[in-house]
Amino acid sequence: xxxxxxxxxxxLTLVCSMMFTSCIGRFALFNKVKDWNNQVxxxxxxxxxxxAFWIVPVYEITALADVLVINSIEFWSGSNPVAYNTxxxxxxxxxxxxxxxxxxxxxxxxxxxxxxxxxxxxxEDDSWSVQTGDADIKFMQFVDDTHVxxxxxxxxxxxxxxxxxxxxxxxxxxxxxxxxxH
Numbered sequence: 353x354x355x356x357x358x359x360x361x362x363x364l365t366l367v368c369s370m371m372f373t374s375c376i377g378r379f380a381l382f383n384k385v386k387d388w389n390n391q392v393x394x395x396x397x398x399x400x401x402x403x404a405f406w407i408v409p410v411y412e413i414t415a416l417a418d419v420l421v422i423n424s425i426e427f428w429s430g431s432n433p434v435a436y437n438t439x440x441x442x443x444x445x446x447x448x449x450x451x452x453x454x455x456x457x458x459x460x461x462x463x464x465x466x467x468x469x470x471x472x473x474x475x476e477d478d479s480w481s482v483q484t485g486d487a488d489i490k491f492m493q494f495v496d497d498t499h500v501x502x503x504x505x506x507x508x509x510x511x512x513x514x515x516x517x518x519x520x521x522x523x524x525x526x527x528x529x530x531x532x533x534h
Contacts, residue, residue: 381422381451381458382414385471392480393494396514400502401480403519403526404491407505408482410471417460 389401405411422442439452447464459470470483479493493501493509499518501509504525512518 379415379418379423382411382418384453384458385410385414388471394514396516396519397492397500399519400500400512400514400522401492403523404502407503407526408489408491410482410491413469 385405389398389405392398392401402411439450442449442451447462450461450463452459452461456473459468461468467484471480472483473480474490477493479490481488481490483489489503491503495501495511498514499511500514502512502522503509510522510525512522
């Protein structure tokens with residue numbers, strides 16, 4: 353019962369937030385990551401990156417950063433703290449963060465502990481990864497024009513064909529493991 357009430361409350365909040373767009377900001381960080389994904393490759397590569405970003409929680413983290421920090425700054429200051437080739441300081445109750453944005457991604461540095469998180473492309477092996485001080489999590493690597501290696505929920509890579517069947521199989525893998533967690 354409590355879980356259903358929580359789901360209804362979240363759904364209601366999302367519906368209301370769409371109706372009152374002047375107060376919620378533009379979700380600039382999330383949208384830039386999404387826009388970046390749209391230019392990565394074919395529609396099949398875009399879909400694979402989209403699913404991988406839910407597995408690796410890139411979308412969740414960027415949406416949360418927008419909700420808790422960036423949209424509030426944009427609302428109160430009138431300016432967007434996320435812009436290309438600039439560094440913006442963002443003050444939060446958890447400390448101050450420096451966000452640097454360039455065409456290759458975002459680098460977010462905590463002034464409190466100097467931890468850094470980056471979304472980056474590696475030219476040497478044609479792969480994309482989420483980089484932190486402790487780990488470099490590769491989530492996708494181009495094999496050739498019709499195949500990529502994608503990270504699975506278990507952390508292992510599988511080769512995915514860049515067509516509807518390959519993307520569908522990868523989606524089912526992600527959905528299946530997500531259902532197993534509940």
